[in-house]
Each structure stands twice: as structure tokens, then as C-alpha cells.
Amino acid sequence: MFLGRLNLRSATLLVATPLLLAAFAGGATPPANAAKQVITQPSTLEKTAQTVHIVLMLMNTNTSQFIYKPETIVVKVGDIVEWKNKDIYQHTVTSIKGKVLDSGNIAPGKSWRYRTVKRGTFNYYCTLHPNMQGKLIVQ
Amino acid sequence: MTFHMNKAVVFAAALVCAATFLPTVQAQATGSGPTDPQIVGIVGTANRIDIDYGNLALSKAKNKEVRGFAQQMVRDHSTVQKSVDDLSAKLGVTPADSATSASLKAQAEQTTEKLKALHGKAFDKAYIDNEVAYHTAVIKEIRSVLIPDAQNAELKSALQGTVPLFQGHLEHAQNVQASLGASSHKSAY
Numbered sequence: 001m002f003l004g005r006l007n008l009r010s011a012t013l014l015v016a017t018p019l020l021l022a023a024f025a026g027g028a029t030p031p032a033n034a035a036k037q038v039i040t041q042p043s044t045l046e047k048t049a050q051t052v053h054i055v056l057m058l059m060n061t062n063t064s065q066f067i068y069k070p071e072t073i074v075v076k077v078g079d080i081v082e083w084k085n086k087d088i089y090q091h092t093v094t095s096i097k098g099k100v101l102d103s104g105n106i107a108p109g110k111s112w113r114y115r116t117v118k119r120g121t122f123n124y125y126c127t128l129h130p131n132m133q134g135k136l137i138v139q
Numbered sequence: 140m141t142f143h144m145n146k147a148v149v150f151a152a153a154l155v156c157a158a159t160f161l162p163t164v165q166a167q168a169t170g171s172g173p174t175d176p177q178i179v180g181i182v183g184t185a186n187r188i189d190i191d192y193g194n195l196a197l198s199k200a201k202n203k204e205v206r207g208f209a210q211q212m213v214r215d216h217s218t219v220q221k222s223v224d225d226l227s228a229k230l231g232v233t234p235a236d237s238a239t240s241a242s243l244k245a246q247a248e249q250t251t252e253k254l255k256a257l258h259g260k261a262f263d264k265a266y267i268d269n270e271v272a273y274h275t276a277v278i279k280e281i282r283s284v285l286i287p288d289a290q291n292a293e294l295k296s297a298l299q300g301t302v303p304l305f306q307g308h309l310e311h312a313q314n315v316q317a318s319l320g321a322s323s324h325k326s327a328y
Contacts, residue, residue: 128311
């Protein structure tokens with residue numbers, strides 16, 4: 001499911017892996033163009049891995065508040081944000097204005113993913129516990 | 140209109156009485172605060188009452204938001220209760236009755252009878268109004284009595300952990316209350 005949703009970037013990842021294996025499997029000094037790919041591919045992999053941002057939903061025991069951690073997250077258009085419910089109660093990720101974010105109830109231990117499609121600042125909250133609020137900034 | 144307003148005022152007054160009942164009884168019943176077993180008993184009673192209110196609402200309410208809220212109350216308060224039960228077992232604390240838990244039960248019986256007599260939008264509004272008052276009272280009790288008086292550090296911490304939950308419930312109830320007020324003010328009471 002994870003790879004399936006990544007589409008083009010997952011395809012890059014799949015292409016990159018055989019190239020890396022081929023480069024190392026030969027044992028001998030690789031051709032100049034292959035060496036270049038070995039150097040450049042890791043950065044592509046790194047970039048792919050960074051496109052999923054994690055926001056945790058939990059209770060801050062120091063302040064006794066439900067929180068999204070980080071409270072504000074800044075991502076790029078096309079990036080995926082995954083909210084993970086680490087709490088023992090259900091929570092939601094719901095736009096305060098508009099309907100961009102509308103997760104429905106997320107059970108404890110479950111996650112909800114959203115792929116950003118447009119730039120903007122999206123304030124959201126938990127409809128079940130409205131004192132729990134966060135901000136998604138898409139650049 | 141005047142008649143309706145008067146009824147609303149009387150009902151609101153009853154809810155305010157319910158909201159202020161806990162600390163009053165607590166102050167009268169004991170010179171010192173409740174013991175840890177009594178605190179566990181009070182929390183358990185308060186949880187069961189709200190679960191019962193929630194189940195009553197699920198058997199009577201039609202409004203989607205009200206039903207969603209009631210489901211959440213049954214679910215969240217059951218989770219709280221499990222945490223309380225687990226902690227009690229761990230600490231070897233047996234829940235004990237107190238004047239506060241007894242008054243909570245007595246008040247809940249009266250409120251339940253009132254709610255059972257109502258139907259449709261009148262029930263929805265009365266249930267949500269009561270939830271606002273009830274959570275306000277419980278939060279006040281936890282903050283002003285139970286947390287300060289809890290002797291065991293883990294129990295104190297667990298009580299502190301319930302405040303954001305109940306505060307969240309209160310704000311959710313107020314949101315539902317506002318939506319009901321906007322759509323059903325003509326038929327309520």
C-alpha cells in the first residue's frame with residue numbers, strides 16, 4: 001500500500017535498486033557512468049524517504065494536553081503526511097475551515113495518510129477533543 | 140415564549156445545581172479530603188454514570204452528532220475506567236464509597252428519570268446540556284479536590300491525565316450544543 005501510493009517515486013526507487021546492486025555485484029571497477037549512478041542514487045533514495053512526514057497523536061503528560069507532535073508541520077506539495085495515533089483514545093484530523101483534512105475517527109494504534117495537493121496553511125483539530133489542534137503548511 | 144423561557148430557566152437552574160453539587164457535598168461530608176480508595180470510587184462512579192447517559196442517548200437520540208458524541212462518551216469513559224481498574228489492581232486499592240460517590244449516584248438517578256421522559260429534539264438538547272454541566276462539574280471536582288488530595292503519585296498523575304480528555308469532551312459537547320441551538324431552538328422545550 002505504501003509503495004502503491006507513491007507511484008512515480010516508488011518507481012524511481014525500484015529502478016534505483018537494481019542499478020545499485022549491479023554496480024556492486026560486478027566486483028571490478030565499474031564504468032564511469034555506473035560509478036556516477038552509484039553516487040547519485042543514494043540521494044534519490046533519501047529524497048524518496050523524506051516524502052512521508054509523521055505526526056504523532058498523543059497526550060503530553062507534562063502539560064496534560066492532547067497534542068499533535070509536531071504541532072506545526074511544513075511539507076512540500078505532493079508530500080505525504082501520516083498521522084499516527086499513539087494515544088489510548090480515538091482522535092481525528094479535521095480541517096477547522098473547509099474540508100481538506102477529514103480523517104474520520106482514527107482508532108488507537110492506527111494511522112491516516114494524506115497526500116498534499118495544494119499549497120496553503122491548513123489548521124486542523126480533533127472533532128472528538130476540540131482542544132487538540134495542529135497546523136499543516138504546504139509549500 | 141415566556142412560558143418556554145421559564146421552563147428553560149428552571150431546567151438550567153437544575154443543571155447548575157447538579158454542577159455545583161459535588162464540591163458542596165464534599166466539603167460537608169469530610170473535614171479532610173477523600174482517601175485514595177474513595178477517589179478511585181468517585182472516578183469509577185463518575186465514569187459509569189456518563190457511560191449510562193451515553194447508552195441512554197444511543198437508545199433514544201436520532202441526531203447524528205448527538206449519537207456520535209454519545210458513542211464517544213461510552214468508548215472514552217470505558218477506556219478511562221479500564222485504566223482506573225488496571226491502576227487500582229496494580230496499587231492494590233479497592234474502590235470505596237463516599238458521600239461524594241453517593242450524591243453522584245443520587246443526582247444521576249434524578250437526571251436519568253428526567254431524560255427518559257423526554258423525546259426527539261427535546262431529549263437531544265437535554266442530554267447535551269447535561270453533558271456540558273456534568274463535565275464542567277467533574278473537571279472542577281478533579282482539579283480542586285481529587286488531584287490535590289490524591290496521596291499516591293501514580294493515582295495523582297492518572298487523574299491529571301483525565302483532565303484534557305474531559306476538557307475535550309466538554310468542548311465537543313459545547314460544539315454539539317451550539318449546533319443544536321442553531322437548528323432546533325424553536326422546538327426545544
